[in-house]
Amino acid sequence: MSPRRLLPAILLTLAPFAAQADDAKTAPPAQTQNPPKPAVSMDDIRAFTAVFNLVKQGYVEPVDDKVLMQNAIHGLLAGLDPHSEYLEPHDMAELNEDTSGSYEGLGLEVITANGNLRVVSPIDESPAERAGIKPGDIITRINETTITSDNANQSVTLLRGKPGSKVTLGVLHEGASAPEDLVLAREKIRVASVRVRELDPGYAYIRIVQFQEDTGNELRTKLAKLTKKQPTLRGAVLDLRANPGGLLTSAVEISDDFLDSGTIVSTRGRMKQSELSFSATPGDVLDGAPLVVLVDNGTASAAEIVAGALKDNHRAMIMGRRTFGKGSVQTVLPLDDTHAVKLTTARYFTPSGTSIQAAGIEPDIELQDLKLSVRDSAPSLISGEKDLPNHLKGEHEKDRVAGTARARENLDDYALSEAMNLLKGLALRHLPNDSVKNTAAATKN
Numbered sequence: 001m002s003p004r005r006l007l008p009a010i011l012l013t014l015a016p017f018a019a020q021a022d023d024a025k026t027a028p029p030a031q032t033q034n035p036p037k038p039a040v041s042m043d044d045i046r047a048f049t050a051v052f053n054l055v056k057q058g059y060v061e062p063v064d065d066k067v068l069m070q071n072a073i074h075g076l077l078a079g080l081d082p083h084s085e086y087l088e089p090h091d092m093a094e095l096n097e098d099t100s101g102s103y104e105g106l107g108l109e110v111i112t113a114n115g116n117l118r119v120v121s122p123i124d125e126s127p128a129e130r131a132g133i134k135p136g137d138i139i140t141r142i143n144e145t146t147i148t149s150d151n152a153n154q155s156v157t158l159l160r161g162k163p164g165s166k167v168t169l170g171v172l173h174e175g176a177s178a179p180e181d182l183v184l185a186r187e188k189i190r191v192a193s194v195r196v197r198e199l200d201p202g203y204a205y206i207r208i209v210q211f212q213e214d215t216g217n218e219l220r221t222k223l224a225k226l227t228k229k230q231p232t233l234r235g236a237v238l239d240l241r242a243n244p245g246g247l248l249t250s251a252v253e254i255s256d257d258f259l260d261s262g263t264i265v266s267t268r269g270r271m272k273q274s275e276l277s278f279s280a281t282p283g284d285v286l287d288g289a290p291l292v293v294l295v296d297n298g299t300a301s302a303a304e305i306v307a308g309a310l311k312d313n314h315r316a317m318i319m320g321r322r323t324f325g326k327g328s329v330q331t332v333l334p335l336d337d338t339h340a341v342k343l344t345t346a347r348y349f350t351p352s353g354t355s356i357q358a359a360g361i362e363p364d365i366e367l368q369d370l371k372l373s374v375r376d377s378a379p380s381l382i383s384g385e386k387d388l389p390n391h392l393k394g395e396h397e398k399d400r401v402a403g404t405a406r407a408r409e410n411l412d413d414y415a416l417s418e419a420m421n422l423l424k425g426l427a428l429r430h431l432p433n434d435s436v437k438n439t440a441a442a443t444k445n
Contacts, residue, residue: 077341078153082111083330085153087340090103095332095342102190103360105160107166109244110139115149117156120324121242121298123191124209133171135242135298138180161186173272193246196222199420202234203427208254211246211302218255223285234427235290237419238310241320248329248348252278255309257285259335262313262351265305267329274329280313291316292419292428295363300324307352307361312404317426318363319419327357365422371416 052072063332070086076085094103101199107126110117117139122128140147140389159167165186170179175333182288193215195207201208204226208215227233238258250266255264266277293316306321310316329346346357 012091044277047384060399074153077343081328081344082113083326083328083342084344085342087342088137089338090157092338092340096119101159102188104163104188105186106184106360107187108159109188110156110159112152112156116153117147120300121244123189124207124242125189126189131184132170132181133182134173135296136174138168138172138179139342140172141168142169163188171329179221193217194218194222196226197391198230199237199416202230202232203420203423204230204233204236205239205416206236207239208243208303208306210243210256210309211250213247213250214337215246216257219254219257222307230359233286233289234430235423236286236360237416237423238291238293238306238316239416240299240303240307241294243300243303244298245303248302248305251302251305255306255330257283258290258310259313259315260284262309264309265350266353267346268347269329271345274346276329280309288430290423290430292426293318293363294415294419295323296369296415297324297360299361301326304356304361308354308356309346312351312354312422313362317422318361319367319371319382319422320367320415321362322366323356324359324361325356325358325360327355328357363409365418367415367418403413 023056023325056065064155073086075088085091106128107123108128109120109123111120117140119128119133119135121135123134137426142155145151145155147155161167161184167184169182169184169187171178173181176440191209191212193208193210193212195205196219197205199205204223206219206223208219225443252264253436260282262280265282267274270273291310294306295303295311295318299307299320300323306429307318309325311318327347327349328344329348330342331345332340332342334340347357348363349355
C-alpha cells in the first residue's frame, strides 16, 4: 500500500489496550507490571552529551539542536526492531490513510531489514503490481538516491508524491544478479479491501487485499450480494496472498465471520493491558461450507492471524507457501497532538499457543510458485459436429459459455486452480449422504 516499512498495513495498528474493533487506534501509556528500573547512568548521559557536542562543533555543516534531538529519538526507536518508530505529523497522516484505504503513491508495502528496503507485497492493481514488482524484491535505488543502511528508513518517503509524477526505482528481483530500472507513475490509490466473485456455480472466491476499518462489513455485504444469485454456497476460497496485514480488530472480525466458536488470537507483552484474548461468537457466513485459504510469503501480520485462527480451529485448509512471519503488535502512544511513538508492545499467538514471529505459518498443502498455460494448438481429431470450426452452437454449449470464461480467467493462477480442486473434493465430503448418492448417480448417468 503506501510506501512504508511494513507499517501500518502489516503492523497491527490498533493499540492492544483497546479491545473493541471501533475504538481509537491510539492509547495512553500504561504502567508496567514490574517496578521501574534505576534512571540512566551518568556515564551514559555523559557519553551522549559528549557525542552531541562533538557533532555540534566538528560536523562539516552546522546542525540545529532540534534536528539532532529528533534524529536521536528516531535512532533510539529504530534500534529496537523494524516496526517501532517516532511518528511525526506526516507519519500520523499516513497512518490514518492506511486504515481508510486511500493515499497517493505506488501501491507498495516495504520493510527495512539488514539495511535493505525489501518489498513485502504490491497492492492489487497498483502501479507497483503492473510494473511487475513481487514480494521479496529489494529496492536498491529511488531516483538518484541509493538505498543504504543509513537512509533506508527515511527513503520510503521518496516513494510518495503527487498523482502523475514519475519515479525511477532500481529493483533487484528475487534470484536476479543485477537490479532492473523501472519507471512508475504515482497514482491516487483507492484500495477496496475485499473482492468477491463466483468461481464456479456454488463456489465463491473471496480476495482480501488488506485489513482496514470496514473490511468486515465489506465482506458480509459483498458475500450477501453473491448469495442472492447463488443461495447455497458449497465452498469458498479465501485468498490472502500478498496481503500485508492491517488492523488487529479487523482480522479478529473476519476470523469470527467464519468461526462459530474457539479462540481467534491472544497477545502477550510486558504490560498488563497487552494481555488480551479474542474468541469467536456463533454464526458462520458460509454455514459450515468448506473453506480453502491461499497464502504465500507476502501474507503477513493480520492476514497471518486469520490464517492461524482458521487453521488451528480446523475450519479451513491452508494452501500455498509459508507466510511472512510478523507476529508482533504495535501500539500507537501519543506524545502530543501531532507526535506519537509507535512501539512494539506484544507478540500475538495463534489459538494453539504458537508464536509465528520470524517463523510464519506452514501451509497444510505446500505449493510451488508455478503457472498454468494453454497448449499452442488443440488436437486435430474431429469426433463430431462440436469439433468443426464455427459450428452452430447447441443449447447445452450455450450453458457452458460462462463457465468457460471463468476457467480462462483463472487459467494462469496455478494456486487458485489447485485450491478449487481441493475445495470441490471437500465439498463432496461435506454434502449429506443422500446428496452424495445423487451426485454419484448423476455422474454415472
